[in-house]
């Protein structure tokens with residue numbers, strides 16, 4: 451059986467209302483299970499440890515079958531004086547300074563990951579997946595992710611299992627709405643990518659809360675989710691890993 455994984459990125463108290471709306475619309479399409487990429491303290495101004503209503507909302511989503519995934523800690527990278535042109539291009543032009551795990555040391559990554567897991571310990575189940583903000587996970591930080599015992603991570607172009615199952619090449623559909631030209635480029639690109647990935651074993655659709663605010667982007671997100679569903683298990687990444695290891 452082929453799979454479709456829909457993931458919702460940047461779930462935090464700052465985006466909770468948009469996320470709720472997105473999940474409701476996905477449910478209308480028949481998507482009952484997604485991977486929710488949760489940020490413990492979004493941009494250092496939305497600590498979930500201090501937000502009881504967000505925590506109980508998230509518990510309800512997890513109890514309904516959605517998978518909680520750790521998604522960075524602050525989702526923000528401190529700019530460094532020594533940044534090379536390539537690092538600046540990668541972390542700022544491409545991701546607007548969100549690449550938090552791009553060049554953390556193993557120790558620093560490890561301490562943020564542990565803190566993130568502690569912050570999510572109120573959930574009724576364990577968190578087994580980690581996805582770096584903007585999928586930028588450096589080699590040193592990846593060591594920390596493995597050492598702590600996460601089961602998997604994802605990159606822009608692959609699903610990466612740490613449980614002896616190997617990797618699955620699969621490029622995620624993802625939209626950018628930061629500027630109008632980016633949104634229109636995303637629409638053209640994702641139309642092509644949807645055709646290219648139509649027969650692959652895993653289709654990944656990555657949604658950001660801001661996608662909902664761009665009418666043409668949101669229309670295409672829903673269209674491509676609906677088109678990918680027939681004949682596929684619509685599951686979380688964790689569930690996909692289980693199917694894939696069988």
Ligand SMILES: [Zn+2]
Nearest residue numbers: 459460583584
């Ligand atoms: Zn993100």
